[in-house]
Amino acid sequence: MSLINERQDFSDIADTFLLHGSMQSPAFLDGRLCASLALHDLSAEAWLEAVCLSLGVEQPRDEAAAERLLGWRRQTLEALAGSELNFEPLLPDELFSLAERAQGLKDWTQGFLEVIQDAGEAPQRGWSEALREAIDDLQGLTAIDTEIDDSAENENDLFALTEHARMAAMLLYTEQHPGQPQVEPVDDPAPRH
Numbered sequence: 001m002s003l004i005n006e007r008q009d010f011s012d013i014a015d016t017f018l019l020h021g022s023m024q025s026p027a028f029l030d031g032r033l034c035a036s037l038a039l040h041d042l043s044a045e046a047w048l049e050a051v052c053l054s055l056g057v058e059q060p061r062d063e064a065a066a067e068r069l070l071g072w073r074r075q076t077l078e079a080l081a082g083s084e085l086n087f088e089p090l091l092p093d094e095l096f097s098l099a100e101r102a103q104g105l106k107d108w109t110q111g112f113l114e115v116i117q118d119a120g121e122a123p124q125r126g127w128s129e130a131l132r133e134a135i136d137d138l139q140g141l142t143a144i145d146t147e148i149d150d151s152a153e154n155e156n157d158l159f160a161l162t163e164h165a166r167m168a169a170m171l172l173y174t175e176q177h178p179g180q181p182q183v184e185p186v187d188d189p190a191p192r193h
Helices: 010-019 026-040 044-055 063-081 098-119 122-126 129-141 152-176
Strands: none
Touching: 010 026, 010 063, 026 044, 026 063, 026 098, 026 152, 044 063, 063 152, 098 122, 098 129, 098 152, 129 152
């Protein structure tokens, strides 16, 4: 089976980065990927070029690495455009400390907001108030304290912040791509007599 169709997680992509001599977290590039797919319909070729530039290489080291990087783009696009609304930012999972997970969210947010800022004012003119507020709220995530202890309270807080970032990304995608994802309309409740 081709790697391009396998589900990629944070560790898979981080391992691919290591194969290219990079210790950077994939979270920052995932934030950039999400915003770029929403705002620019980022092509597979442009994505590979952006990742290679970030890794400091001319091209992926082999076909398997290229497939993994393209699979990352494909699964992100499918999740953002899918009616299941199951998009998740590519962040460190529960195998990582809360501090590492918080840093991943901070990195993801910085990458996401960087693309939005680079796009300028034009795309923002048609945004809903809800999207504007969600993006404004993300600014605060770039300043979160990442030196946090592993505790249930901190884990709950981090989950809520991650959920906010997730919803902001989906909202940006849906507003930039009307009709996608194709979700079922909610039936109006029966009128009361």
